[in-house]
Amino acid sequence: MERKKVTIADLQKKKQEGKKITMMTAYDYPTATLVDQAGIDTILVGDSLGMVMLGYDSTVPVTMDEMIHHCKAVSRGAKGSFIIGDMPFLSYQVSIEKAVENAGRFIKEAFCDGVKLEGGSDMADVVKAIVKAGIPVCAHIGLTPQTATMLSGFKVQGKDAESARELVKSAKDLEKAGAFMIVMECIPDLLAAQITRELKIPTIGIGAGKDCDGQVLVYHDLVGLFERFTPKFVKQYINLSPKIKKALAQYKREVEEGTFPGPEHTFTMKK
Ligand code: KIV
Numbered sequence: 001m002e003r004k005k006v007t008i009a010d011l012q013k014k015k016q017e018g019k020k021i022t023m024m025t026a027y028d029y030p031t032a033t034l035v036d037q038a039g040i041d042t043i044l045v046g047d048s049l050g051m052v053m054l055g056y057d058s059t060v061p062v063t064m065d066e067m068i069h070h071c072k073a074v075s076r077g078a079k080g081s082f083i084i085g086d087m088p089f090l091s092y093q094v095s096i097e098k099a100v101e102n103a104g105r106f107i108k109e110a111f112c113d114g115v116k117l118e119g120g121s122d123m124a125d126v127v128k129a130i131v132k133a134g135i136p137v138c139a140h141i142g143l144t145p146q147t148a149t150m151l152s153g154f155k156v157q158g159k160d161a162e163s164a165r166e167l168v169k170s171a172k173d174l175e176k177a178g179a180f181m182i183v184m185e186c187i188p189d190l191l192a193a194q195i196t197r198e199l200k201i202p203t204i205g206i207g208a209g210k211d212c213d214g215q216v217l218v219y220h221d222l223v224g225l226f227e228r229f230t231p232k233f234v235k236q237y238i239n240l241s242p243k244i245k246k247a248l249a250q251y252k253r254e255v256e257e258g259t260f261p262g263p264e265h266t267f268t269m270k271k
Pocket of ligand 1: 045
């Protein structure tokens, strides 16, 4: 049975009622179908697809066209989950006009329900303009992978008093600018809990402790399909890679031995 579409009001209500929000990444039709059927509230078509699907070393090279291609597949597969398209590096920083135009592509061409973009207080104007155009925006603070070089690498953010204060300010500025939700990546749990308490909009954590309003993980990490590295915050719920390798090795062996296809996979002519 098809699910009713999750709305921003549903997500807000979950926060108010103290019910946890679930978010999972998906980048293709079959995964989106599974995530949707699992009843996950929101799907993030993350620019992490650059690494886990396209084999880039970081999310930086991901293009708008690549994002749109994957978002289209996801929105064909998921009818219930609220779908968020991740704006890639330099698709929203160059000018406000360009940011609104690119955000619009996620909605008009790829049928996403909203967009996500990385950055703190300095992105408030961009968020405001996209929201003014009628496009829901999820913000993303803390460790922002697109600008990890500026942060001197993939490090936990907000560990000292000054950077913690800056993150609280960013979260509040982004809420004021109209963001409907905020992802917090790699920040200490007590800071994430404070921001969650102080904001009216839901917070989604990844490496931000258990007191956020919800959690997100990268699908390939959760199912063991990305073997290059595993961050501390990842919990692998199933390890598919060895199982898939085993199935492929068996297929190869059976073709080479001549035991596949067997009679049950073969069409025969009437005598
Ligand atoms: O691109 C992505 O998948 C993300 C999540 C890690 C939050 O931004």
